[in-house]
Amino acid sequence: MATGVAGGLTRSRRRFPRGAAVTLVLLLLAVVLVPLFARLDQQLVDLHAASLPPSLTHPFGTDEVGRDVLLRAVYGLRVSVLVGLAAAVVSVTIGTLAGLAAGAAGGTLDRLIMRIVDGFNSVPHLLFGIFIVALFTPSTTAVVVSVALTHWMTAARIVRSEVLTLRARPFVDAAISGGSRRLRIVRRHFLPHLIPHIMLAAVLMIPHAIWHETALSFLGLGLPAHLASLGNMINDGARSLLAGNWWASLFPGLFIFLPTLAISALAQYWRDRSNPRWRSELQL
Amino acid sequence: MTRALGRMAAWRLAFTAPLLLVVTLGMFVLAKASPFDPVRQYLGDRALTTSPEIARQIRANWGLDRPLAEQYLTWLGNLLRGDLGESRSMHRPVAEVIGERLGWTLLAAGCAMVVMLAASLVLGSLAAWRRDSWADRLISGTAYANEAAPVFWTALIVIWIFAVRLRWLPPGGLTDAASGTVEPADVLRHMILPVAVLAFSQSSWLVLFVRESLITTLREDFVIGARARGLRERTVVVRHALRSALLPFITLLGARVPELVTGAILVETVFSWPGVASASVQAALAADFPLLAALTLLATLAVVAGNLLADTAYVIADPRVRVLGVS
Numbered sequence: 001m002a003t004g005v006a007g008g009l010t011r012s013r014r015r016f017p018r019g020a021a022v023t024l025v026l027l028l029l030a031v032v033l034v035p036l037f038a039r040l041d042q043q044l045v046d047l048h049a050a051s052l053p054p055s056l057t058h059p060f061g062t063d064e065v066g067r068d069v070l071l072r073a074v075y076g077l078r079v080s081v082l083v084g085l086a087a088a089v090v091s092v093t094i095g096t097l098a099g100l101a102a103g104a105a106g107g108t109l110d111r112l113i114m115r116i117v118d119g120f121n122s123v124p125h126l127l128f129g130i131f132i133v134a135l136f137t138p139s140t141t142a143v144v145v146s147v148a149l150t151h152w153m154t155a156a157r158i159v160r161s162e163v164l165t166l167r168a169r170p171f172v173d174a175a176i177s178g179g180s181r182r183l184r185i186v187r188r189h190f191l192p193h194l195i196p197h198i199m200l201a202a203v204l205m206i207p208h209a210i211w212h213e214t215a216l217s218f219l220g221l222g223l224p225a226h227l228a229s230l231g232n233m234i235n236d237g238a239r240s241l242l243a244g245n246w247w248a249s250l251f252p253g254l255f256i257f258l259p260t261l262a263i264s265a266l267a268q269y270w271r272d273r274s275n276p277r278w279r280s281e282l283q284l
Numbered sequence: 285m286t287r288a289l290g291r292m293a294a295w296r297l298a299f300t301a302p303l304l305l306v307v308t309l310g311m312f313v314l315a316k317a318s319p320f321d322p323v324r325q326y327l328g329d330r331a332l333t334t335s336p337e338i339a340r341q342i343r344a345n346w347g348l349d350r351p352l353a354e355q356y357l358t359w360l361g362n363l364l365r366g367d368l369g370e371s372r373s374m375h376r377p378v379a380e381v382i383g384e385r386l387g388w389t390l391l392a393a394g395c396a397m398v399v400m401l402a403a404s405l406v407l408g409s410l411a412a413w414r415r416d417s418w419a420d421r422l423i424s425g426t427a428y429a430n431e432a433a434p435v436f437w438t439a440l441i442v443i444w445i446f447a448v449r450l451r452w453l454p455p456g457g458l459t460d461a462a463s464g465t466v467e468p469a470d471v472l473r474h475m476i477l478p479v480a481v482l483a484f485s486q487s488s489w490l491v492l493f494v495r496e497s498l499i500t501t502l503r504e505d506f507v508i509g510a511r512a513r514g515l516r517e518r519t520v521v522v523r524h525a526l527r528s529a530l531l532p533f534i535t536l537l538g539a540r541v542p543e544l545v546t547g548a549i550l551v552e553t554v555f556s557w558p559g560v561a562s563a564s565v566q567a568a569l570a571a572d573f574p575l576l577a578a579l580t581l582l583a584t585l586a587v588v589a590g591n592l593l594a595d596t597a598y599v600i601a602d603p604r605v606r607v608l609g610v611s
Contacts, residue, residue: 126546130549211434246441249440264431
């Protein structure tokens with residue numbers, strides 16, 4: 001999967017990954033600007049131009065029904081990023097609430113929540129995700145729910161362990177001696193300290209969420225087939241692969257591969273700079 | 285040692301039973317929240333022509349008109365007695381479907397694990413030993429890229445290169461479509477690509493892990509000592525450094541079962557391999573709850589077994605854990 005293997009390219013670690021940043025910015029610009037300014041219809045079917053290999057007019061070629069793969073891949077990335085973003089936000093929110101409750105309450109509630117986390121972790125993510133989407137009609141909501149329910153545990157673990165270290169800090173003691181209630185400590189003292197960790201967890205969750213969405217869509221269980229998501233495109237492309245049309249599935253895949261690689265390079269850089277201890281904790 | 289092991293295994297098992305219970309309950313609740321009507325699903329096109337009387341009869345036969353708690357207990361009771369129910373999409377008992385397919389998954393996944401272990405150990409050690417050389421760059425660079433590439437995408441590229449362009453190997457299936465029997469040689473030929481892709485997709489973390497771990501170990505005093513005593517470089521790296529570098533890897537391996545399941549689901553589907561993992565996708569596409577639930581439970585069991593195996597291996601491998609107990 002994507003980010004967070006301990007170690008790696010030791011030497012390049014300290015340098016800022018410029019290539020990764022440029023790739024990410026270019027892709028984001030394309031995702032935001034192309035739908036705004038381009039007067040092109042990504043759903044335009046042109047059967048005369050079906051299954052054309054990459055050329056100057058169609059840099060990524062065309063698919064089975066003559067739609068431009070580059071244009072559709074940009075729209076697909078847009079859909080995947082939006083779904084990934086939504087799923088990351090939902091899952092990190094659930095994780096934060098669970099982690100906060102476990103860390104701040106302690107005792108039985110803590111143990112109960114952590115056992116639930118263990119329970120969720122012992123069902124393989126994709127299979128659990130498949131289980132969830134299978135039982136509901138294919139929709140964006142089903143995919144977001146599926147990703148969120150299978151990915152909240154990491155955030156919960158991180159938030160809980162941070163809260164446990166915060167609990168021992170003097171300013172928390174001071175707040176308690178000053179008469180603060182538990183809820184106030186959580187709101188005023190824990191949350192502000194947790195925000196950077198939560199943000200990083202959310203950013204790192206995005207490639208995972210995109211991967212998950214793409215895998216579900218690829219299996220035919222994700223977003224509705226008419227939506228140009230990257231997974232749907234690879235799935236469509238796979239059908240004409242045996243006829244030699246490699247471009248219809250290769251290029252959409254590149255649009256998952258490159259941003260994931262870029263985000264993981266940036267995250268690695270950020271993590272090493274800010275807190276080396278995180279490398280082992282965030283084995284996403 | 286046996287006592288420590290026994291205690292740990294017992295502790296794990298004690299945790300497993302409630303865990304599985306929670307998983308079954310969760311699945312059941314989700315299935316009940318589903319908007320799909322299993323009877324309609326089962327009837328398919330016939331739903332339009334079947335009289336409501338018969339539909340009600342099926343409903344009663346399946347116990348769908350009973351209260352929810354009773355339905356769950358019946359289902360759970362049947363599970364415990366080994367009756368996994370009837371697959372609604374394949375119209376056969378679930379146990380039969382799993383029995384037929386499990387072997388193929390174990391065969392492919394097992395071979396992939398062996399290939400992955402052997403290749404990762406060799407490549408990871410090579411990268412660590414010749415650190416910052418072009419070989420290291422190539423190996424760790426590929427491992428990094430592999431981490432970011434979705435396995436189904438890698439699988440499609442591999443199919444395109446080896447099956448479509450080069451025509452060396454078949455693009456999928458268990459045997460040739462024309463052959464009616466299952467010949468070992470034929471299966472072997474069909475197995476190469478899926479096993480290679482599964483092994484490759486699972487290998488990147490292990491390559492990076494072996495590399496990092498060995499690099500750290502190679503700096504340690506006992507390795508310097510071994511070198512100073514004039515031992516051969518190969519002996520130093522393989523016998524001294526690698527051995528102690530691999531200790532944590534045993535636990536990590538067992539903890540990787542969920543990723544293996546995920547990989548197997550995608551690879552089996554791309555290559556139309558008739559295993560249990562691809563069956564879960566087929567079951568999901570048909571909203572076949574009995575089959576899907578049984579497969580999810582099976583995967584959960586595999587994960588728990590993997591964890592237990594990892595802990596057991598660790599106790600056996602590390603004398604400190606053996607003597608002082610699991611901390």
